Amino acid sequence: MQLYYLPVHELHTMLAKRQISAEELCRAFFERIDSVEEKLKAYVTLTRENALEQAREIDRRIAGGEQISPLGGIPVAVKDNLCTEGVRTTCSSKILYNFVPPYSATVIKKLNAAGAVILGKTNMDEFAMGSSTENSGFFPTNNPWDPERVPGGSSGGSAVAVAAGEAAAALGSDTGGSIRQPAALCGVVGLKPTYGAVSRFGLVAFASSLDQIGPLTRDVTDCALVMNVIAGHDPLDSTSAPGQAPDYTGYLKNDVRGLKIGVPKEYMGEGISPAVKQVIERALATLATLGAEIEETSLPHSEYALPAYYLIAPAEASSNLARYDGVRYGYRAEGAADVVEMFMRTRSLGFGPEVKRRIMLGTYALSAGYYDAYYLKALKVRTLIKQDFDRAFARYDVLLSPTTPSPAFKKGEKMADPLQMYMSDICTLAVNLAGLPGISVPAGFVDGLPVGMQLIGKPFDEGTLLRVAYTFEQNTDYHKARPGI
Numbered sequence: 001m002q003l004y005y006l007p008v009h010e011l012h013t014m015l016a017k018r019q020i021s022a023e024e025l026c027r028a029f030f031e032r033i034d035s036v037e038e039k040l041k042a043y044v045t046l047t048r049e050n051a052l053e054q055a056r057e058i059d060r061r062i063a064g065g066e067q068i069s070p071l072g073g074i075p076v077a078v079k080d081n082l083c084t085e086g087v088r089t090t091c092s093s094k095i096l097y098n099f100v101p102p103y104s105a106t107v108i109k110k111l112n113a114a115g116a117v118i119l120g121k122t123n124m125d126e127f128a129m130g131s132s133t134e135n136s137g138f139f140p141t142n143n144p145w146d147p148e149r150v151p152g153g154s155s156g157g158s159a160v161a162v163a164a165g166e167a168a169a170a171l172g173s174d175t176g177g178s179i180r181q182p183a184a185l186c187g188v189v190g191l192k193p194t195y196g197a198v199s200r201f202g203l204v205a206f207a208s209s210l211d212q213i214g215p216l217t218r219d220v221t222d223c224a225l226v227m228n229v230i231a232g233h234d235p236l237d238s239t240s241a242p243g244q245a246p247d248y249t250g251y252l253k254n255d256v257r258g259l260k261i262g263v264p265k266e267y268m269g270e271g272i273s274p275a276v277k278q279v280i281e282r283a284l285a286t287l288a289t290l291g292a293e294i295e296e297t298s299l300p301h302s303e304y305a306l307p308a309y310y311l312i313a314p315a316e317a318s319s320n321l322a323r324y325d326g327v328r329y330g331y332r333a334e335g336a337a338d339v340v341e342m343f344m345r346t347r348s349l350g351f352g353p354e355v356k357r358r359i360m361l362g363t364y365a366l367s368a369g370y371y372d373a374y375y376l377k378a379l380k381v382r383t384l385i386k387q388d389f390d391r392a393f394a395r396y397d398v399l400l401s402p403t404t405p406s407p408a409f410k411k412g413e414k415m416a417d418p419l420q421m422y423m424s425d426i427c428t429l430a431v432n433l434a435g436l437p438g439i440s441v442p443a444g445f446v447d448g449l450p451v452g453m454q455l456i457g458k459p460f461d462e463g464t465l466l467r468v469a470y471t472f473e474q475n476t477d478y479h480k481a482r483p484g485i
């Protein structure tokens with residue numbers, strides 16, 4: 001297989017044995033980027049010079065006899081809502097098109113410290129609002145399995161970079177599905193960690209009670225390796241969980257005997273395409289053969305996850321996005337007569353239609369007279385959803401569902417109907433509302449398009465997710481398929 005299609009752990013072995021240098025590896029990835037980027041458009045910004053310099057530094061360390069860490073010299077991509085000191089961070093929004101942060105996000109610092117080579121910043125739905133990367137303020141990103149289709153979103157650029165060999169691994173962010181959904185539609189592994197497991201310091205805020213950063217990788221082993229670097233307490237993020245993160249690679253065991261897996265019937269019913277359901281049923285049969293105990297269960301408040309999410313997330317977004325006023329960050333509209341007009345013009349011209357829709361929805365839900373009926377009600381529903389999961393986890397070790405109701409859809413197909421677009425996340429939203437970890441792993445294909453299986457875990461039990469995902473992967477070949485781009 002081509003270098004650019006190998007998983008991180010294999011590239012690491014080659015680097016450690018000096019079969020290849022970090023600089024050669026970095027150049028191989030840029031060559032790949034140069035050959036496919038025109039078709040895919042995964043990146044907003046490439047950081048060639050920085051990357052080559054980082055790679056040469058790793059080579060010097062290897063030459064000096066140093067043992068490099070598992071991500072040392074590995075070419076990675078990061079979503080463009082993660083602040084990178086000195087490198088433009090746009091959130092794929094016109095309002096931040098020229099914003100260069102004076103500091104780096106904690107996860108970026110951790111990647112740097114581990115010796116990872118950052119190739120660039122990936123395209124996304126503007127401010128992470130969307131499910132197709134078509135809401136990018138710059139350009140859409142295309143799915144490598146079929147460039148006429150969307151890669152999912154909002155971390156579409158990161159998912160495509162990994163799927164198409166334009167990065168060995170990537171970081172994304174997930175507020176309602178934005179790591180898992182594009183991972184599913186692009187045929188890669190995507191993990192949304194438990195709320196608080198990974199520091200969000202330096203992640204541009206969308207909905208602060210939901211946002212988490214996590215890895216997109218070619219396989220489950222790589223997912224554990226990236227988690228080992230990015231997870232753990234950070235005093236700079238007050239929502240970051242105390243204590244040390246585990247060694248996630250310790251959970252990579254090919255064994256699910258006796259594990260109890262619950263399958264919530266609400267996630268296998270109405271709205272899920274029959275072909276996707278078939279893929280998931282086959283995956284369940286595989287896990288049963290391997291000794292897992294599988295049972296149908298119920299999360300009775302599932303149908304309210306979408307309405308609750310679309311009140312809570314926009315409410316938080318309307319507050320978080322108030323800071324983009326043309327004074328402190330990025331774009332400022334010219335020619336305004338006074339400061340109020342300047343605010344209005346800056347925000348009218350700087351934000352795209354979906355971001356404006358969210359700000360209006362959120363402001364409405366929070367306004368006097370509507371607060372109790374909408375925002376407060378949504379918070380109560382959130383508690384009911386959390387309680388559904390608590391009950392299920394008293395009985396099951398993990399829950400299993402499709403990641404998305406259908407494989408990648410055609411570009412433009414859902415752009416005219418926001419509700420249809422929102423439905424792309426019906427299997428993932430509740431996991432964020434409950435603050436739980438969720439992973440999507442490749443589980444099969446429908447008409448040549450990848451389908452993802454979602455595993456949902458107890459809080460801070462990423463370990464069991466990795467174990468089930470790893471076992472599934474060791475006994476199937478879906479993660480080895482590569483798009484023919």
Ligand code: GLN
Pocket residue numbers: 128129130131153154173174175176177178179206313422425
């Ligand atoms: N698609 C969902 C939304 O538009 C989730 C986005 C995300 O997880 N960032 O809000």
